[in-house]
Amino acid sequence: MARLAGPAATRPVVIIGAGIQGCATAFFLSQRGQPVIVVDKDHVGRHASGVNAGGVRRLGRDIAEIPLSVAAMDWWNQIDQLLDIDKGFHRQFYVKVALDDAGADLASRRIQQLHKAGFKHETWVDRDQLLCRIPHLTKSVLGGVLVEGDGWALPWKITRAFHDKAVALGAEFRTPVTVTSIDRSGEHWQVTTDAGIIETDIVVNCAGAWGGRIARMTGDVLPIEAHAPMLVITDRQPIFLQSVVGVMGGTLSFKQLDNGSMVIGGGKRGVADAARNLTQIIPAGLSSFVMTAGRVFPHLRDVAILRAWAGIEGYTKDDLPIIGNGGEAGIIHGFGFSAHGFQLGPAVGEALADLVMARQTRVNLAAFSPHRFAESPDQTSRR
Amino acid sequence: MANQHFQIVIIGAGPAGMAAALTTTKAGLETIVIDDQKDSGGQVYRNLQANQKTSPAYLGQSYYDGVKLAQSFANCGAIYRPDCTVWQITDTHEIALVSRGKAELITADYIIIATGAIERPMPVKGWTLPGVMSVGGAQTLLKQAAIGAEDAVFVGSGPLLYLTAWQYIKAGLSVRAVIDITGTKQWRSAIPFAPLAFLQPGMVVMGRKWLGDIRRNTEVINHVSAVEIIGQSQAQGVSCTLSTGDKIEIGSNHIFLHQGVVPNVNLTMATGLAHQWDHQAHCWRPVIDVTGKSSDEQIYIAGDGAGIGGAKAAAIAGRLAASAIVARCGKPRFLAQLYYKLRHLHYLSIRPFLDRLYLPPAHFRLAQADETIICRCEAVSKADVDAALDSGASGPNQLKAFCRAGMGRCQGRSCGLVVQEMIASHTGQSMTETGYYRLRPPVKPITLAELASLEGPWPD
Amino acid sequence: MFKSTMPQNGKIIHLHFDGEAITAFDGDNLAAALLRAGKVQFRTAEKNDPRGPYCMMGVCFECLVEINGRPNQQACQITVRDGMMIQRQNAPNNAGKTSG
Numbered sequence: 001m002a003r004l005a006g007p008a009a010t011r012p013v014v015i016i017g018a019g020i021q022g023c024a025t026a027f028f029l030s031q032r033g034q035p036v037i038v039v040d041k042d043h044v045g046r047h048a049s050g051v052n053a054g055g056v057r058r059l060g061r062d063i064a065e066i067p068l069s070v071a072a073m074d075w076w077n078q079i080d081q082l083l084d085i086d087k088g089f090h091r092q093f094y095v096k097v098a099l100d101d102a103g104a105d106l107a108s109r110r111i112q113q114l115h116k117a118g119f120k121h122e123t124w125v126d127r128d129q130l131l132c133r134i135p136h137l138t139k140s141v142l143g144g145v146l147v148e149g150d151g152w153a154l155p156w157k158i159t160r161a162f163h164d165k166a167v168a169l170g171a172e173f174r175t176p177v178t179v180t181s182i183d184r185s186g187e188h189w190q191v192t193t194d195a196g197i198i199e200t201d202i203v204v205n206c207a208g209a210w211g212g213r214i215a216r217m218t219g220d221v222l223p224i225e226a227h228a229p230m231l232v233i234t235d236r237q238p239i240f241l242q243s244v245v246g247v248m249g250g251t252l253s254f255k256q257l258d259n260g261s262m263v264i265g266g267g268k269r270g271v272a273d274a275a276r277n278l279t280q281i282i283p284a285g286l287s288s289f290v291m292t293a294g295r296v297f298p299h300l301r302d303v304a305i306l307r308a309w310a311g312i313e314g315y316t317k318d319d320l321p322i323i324g325n326g327g328e329a330g331i332i333h334g335f336g337f338s339a340h341g342f343q344l345g346p347a348v349g350e351a352l353a354d355l356v357m358a359r360q361t362r363v364n365l366a367a368f369s370p371h372r373f374a375e376s377p378d379q380t381s382r383r
Numbered sequence: 384m385a386n387q388h389f390q391i392v393i394i395g396a397g398p399a400g401m402a403a404a405l406t407t408t409k410a411g412l413e414t415i416v417i418d419d420q421k422d423s424g425g426q427v428y429r430n431l432q433a434n435q436k437t438s439p440a441y442l443g444q445s446y447y448d449g450v451k452l453a454q455s456f457a458n459c460g461a462i463y464r465p466d467c468t469v470w471q472i473t474d475t476h477e478i479a480l481v482s483r484g485k486a487e488l489i490t491a492d493y494i495i496i497a498t499g500a501i502e503r504p505m506p507v508k509g510w511t512l513p514g515v516m517s518v519g520g521a522q523t524l525l526k527q528a529a530i531g532a533e534d535a536v537f538v539g540s541g542p543l544l545y546l547t548a549w550q551y552i553k554a555g556l557s558v559r560a561v562i563d564i565t566g567t568k569q570w571r572s573a574i575p576f577a578p579l580a581f582l583q584p585g586m587v588v589m590g591r592k593w594l595g596d597i598r599r600n601t602e603v604i605n606h607v608s609a610v611e612i613i614g615q616s617q618a619q620g621v622s623c624t625l626s627t628g629d630k631i632e633i634g635s636n637h638i639f640l641h642q643g644v645v646p647n648v649n650l651t652m653a654t655g656l657a658h659q660w661d662h663q664a665h666c667w668r669p670v671i672d673v674t675g676k677s678s679d680e681q682i683y684i685a686g687d688g689a690g691i692g693g694a695k696a697a698a699i700a701g702r703l704a705a706s707a708i709v710a711r712c713g714k715p716r717f718l719a720q721l722y723y724k725l726r727h728l729h730y731l732s733i734r735p736f737l738d739r740l741y742l743p744p745a746h747f748r749l750a751q752a753d754e755t756i757i758c759r760c761e762a763v764s765k766a767d768v769d770a771a772l773d774s775g776a777s778g779p780n781q782l783k784a785f786c787r788a789g790m791g792r793c794q795g796r797s798c799g800l801v802v803q804e805m806i807a808s809h810t811g812q813s814m815t816e817t818g819y820y821r822l823r824p825p826v827k828p829i830t831l832a833e834l835a836s837l838e839g840p841w842p843d
Numbered sequence: 844m845f846k847s848t849m850p851q852n853g854k855i856i857h858l859h860f861d862g863e864a865i866t867a868f869d870g871d872n873l874a875a876a877l878l879r880a881g882k883v884q885f886r887t888a889e890k891n892d893p894r895g896p897y898c899m900m901g902v903c904f905e906c907l908v909e910i911n912g913r914p915n916q917q918a919c920q921i922t923v924r925d926g927m928m929i930q931r932q933n934a935p936n937n938a939g940k941t942s943g
Contacts (some may be wrong), residue, residue, distance in 0.1 A: 043781055138842070156784045218386065235792065235915055238935040258936045259889075271474075278655070281487060281824050282578065282814055283471055283479045287837035294835050295842045301915050304828035419901065421922065426900055437871030501902050513883035513895030520899035523919075527899070529849035554848040616893050617883050636844070636883070647902070700847075705911075739845075759897075760904060762889040792904040828915075839900050 012037045013356055014200040015215050016179055019049030021334045022206035023162035024349020030169035036217035041178040045159035052157045053253045054264035056343045059094045059147040063117050068347050071363050075346030083161040094150035096246040098142045107145045114356050121147050136240050138298055149367035152255045155342055159365035182217040185373035189330055202356055204301050204332045209274050211335030218331045222370055228272035228279040228310035229239055229339050235304040236260030252292045264293050271308035279310040313339050321366035333370050389415045392478055394469050395497035397425020398694045399457035399686025403495050404702035410709040414461040417828045419468040425499050427694045429526045441553035470652040471824035475683055481829050486837045493681055493708045500644040500687035504797050506750040509612030509757055518641035522547040532637035534559040536621050537608055539641040542739040550595040558601040559635050562623055566744050573740035580736040601716040610753050611773040612638055642743040664738045674707035675827050696730035699723050748804050758789020759799040771808045779820050795820040845878045856925040866904045874906045874918035892914045
């Protein structure tokens with residue numbers, strides 16, 4: 001596979017997708033003086049990147065993702081300076097509480113598993129310590145798995161901030177622009193859109209739930225499914241929570257914003273129609289994760305939900321993202337984050353920028369190789 | 384728990400919903416009517432049963448015209464569930480509702496949405512001050528509680544304003560002033576359609592009676608180019624700028640605003656039904672066929688929620704939609720449908736005239752002062768919205784992310800049309816191209832415990 | 844000031860609004876009862892804006908009060924009950940412009 005050495009290209013790199021991965025990549029490339037054109041069929045942060053739960057966590061990750069997540073955290077800890085914003089990262093801690101023996105058991109096995117792999121960031125806190133730190137937790141909590149220094153951010157604000165800083169550093173964004181085909185043109189690529197053709201040497205595919213479609217245009221068959229995990233936001237309450245809370249063995253995510261509203265996610269899926277940018281809320285699923293939230297914070301019974309929504313996200317078979325060079329020279333993929341890509345964004349952007357410039361990435365990306373699907377087409381889910 | 388199933392679910396017990404129920408029950412179709420108020424009648428016939436006992440004359444004959452319909456509805460055999468709020472309709476026609484703290488899912492063969500209208504927002508500086516209400520709100524207080532404010536000032540235009548000011552006068556309240564924003568431009572565009580208005584001479588006569596009584600009983604101020612409400616902790620008065628440039632100040636603690644009614648599209652939009660921008664009425668309305676069938680084969684929309692027409696037109700539309708459904712259930716009502724269609728057209732014949740005459744001038748549809756609150760729920764000002772537009776927000780949903788307008792409890796009911804107009808005006812796009820907020824369930828807020836009650840009781 | 848336009852002769856019931864005793868009539872709409880008692884401000888919203896009832900039909904969410912400890916109740920959608928304790932509610936975390 002031919003690689004481009006040194007500063008990547010005289011022609012601007014084309015990034016497809018202006019979610020967090022595309023915007024972060026545009027930022028890092030612009031910082032390094034590489035011209036970029038970002039195209040998006042909608043607008044910056046329109047889908048999963050703009051409407052996710054905003055968790056910034058190393059907690060609960062697949063072991064294969066932890067190094068990337070840790071690398072991303074370096075960026076999160078300086079996000080204000082990086083992007084010229086205020087209070088970008090609400091840094092406190094993230095805890096997955098064990099509500100029953102099964103949860104406690106899972107917790108202990110998880111921590112053991114991590115320690116064996118050399119990771120110490122997840123620790124067990126017992127009931128008393130936990131109730132001390134989060135007084136409103138249900139008294140029947142048994143303890144939890146906690147990571148200090150994790151926290152939350154506002155997804156649209158951060159995605160937009162990467163965009164703004166990238167533009168300030170010279171990146172060009174063209175939205176709404178839809179890519180219709182990607183074709184070899186000698187040594188280069190021709191990206192055909194509904195607003196004209198862009199000639200480039202390198203295409204970076206950060207098209208999220210539409211990443212599979214874009215990949216196919218480059219000759220790569222990368223299986224991805226579009227789903228729409230549901231979230232709700234509540235009316236404002238006096239601030240009682242600074243950290244983020246999940247449940248061991250579940251997919252709840254619970255946080256309180258500065259204005260007092262609570263964002264509750266539950267991993268329950270609505271219905272996604274990626275072709276038409278439509279999602280449907282399923283009342284029974286909504287009810288189920290709200291009930292889980294009630295098990296954790298029973299005092300919130302009378303708090304009103306103002307809005308439910310679901311963002312269109314791309315999921316891979318093994319729940320790990322696709323990050324790496326494609327089958328053809330000049331094609332790089334960075335999509336399929338399966339509902340846990342937001343925190344990884346800064347590190348992914350940096351890594352994709354490294355790949356564009358043919359530099360060694362800080363983190364080993366072998367686990368995310370686009371070629372893993374071709375290797376074993378019958379591979380079952382890694383979870 | 385199996386969902387309860389009904390052949391017909393009617394959402395809204397105003398004139399359209401009540402009339403529809405009469406037709407479906409007569410045809411033997413199992414019908415349930417859900418309404419979020421405590422009594423039937425919707426807004427136009429609010430508190431009608433109670434008022435029949437005391438019969439305040441000042442409410443006017445058109446109000447009491449609803450008595451027969453309400454009585455027939457009470458006796459028609461439909462299951463009637465008041466105090467019950469629908470918060471979602473799924474694409475498989477499950478209706479999610481909440482009543483007295485408990486959520487339920489019911490299913491239907493056919494749904495008739497008859498959720499009526501809301502007032503067009505009127506963003507003037509100071510309009511969020513206590514003491515400022517919509518004219519509809521003032522009228523509801525007359526109907527619901529028989530209370531009115533002394534020395535109130537009415538500001539705006541449109542039949543509801545004139546009717547309410549007239550009702551105030553008839554109730555013996557002293558009206559301080561009526562500031563009428565209808566301009567000569569509006570008259571000029573409406574006059575060619577005046578002959579159509581005379582197809583309903585009764586309406587014209589009634590309107591002229593209201594205006595005559597108003598002129599005789601209070602100060603009427605015309606040719607106003609701007610209005611501001613003054614006050615710190617509550618409304619103290621109105622300051623209006625005349626087209627001559629002069630300023631008048633009128634002291635009052637009660638200011639009632641109105642610049643038209645528009646379909647309440649929150650439920651129909653959140654349900655994903657197709658909508659179109661109505662250029663004549665300058666508002667959104669659901670896309671429906673001539674019987675009221677929406678872009679969903681199973682869902683019909685009747686009454687002001689489908690397009691403003693008033694109470695009588697709403698009742699006919701309810702009959703029409705119900706007849707179409709009854710026909711689809713195997714009992715064709717060809718003649719009845721034809722009759723309803725013609726009567727509906729007749730009632731709507733005055734709309735081209737009224738819609739043009741009472742379309743608020745652009746400078747009242749948009750806010751004028753920078754400090755004017757645009758999104759009441761989130762206290763977002765005109766200056767805030769302008770800043771978001773300057774930052775590149777090119778649509779209402781993008782704008783939401785920039786400045787929070789539209790993210791509050793009311794889900795855009797008080798700001799959506801204004802924000803849309805501001806964006807269109809800034810970008811040069813048409814109102815259709817600009818679009819509207821993407822509305823999501825729950826259409827009205829529900830509590831965590833209410834939602835969870837679909838699963839079971841709230842944890843201790 | 845709101846006043847009655849018809850003679851009122853229902854059963855009298857007692858409420859408290861921000862600690863002050865108020866009389867209302869059985870079956871009264873709560874927002875109407877408070878307005879009749881001369882109360883126009885029901886709450887403070889974000890940025891310390893004083894607010895009161897606006898639409899009387901449940902779509903503007905301005906008339907929010909705390910009733911017997913439960914906040915965010917739309918007064919215009921509620922019928923009075925004897926002994927109701929109503930509080931003006933203040934937006935939590937009222938500390939200038941929110942950016943959530």
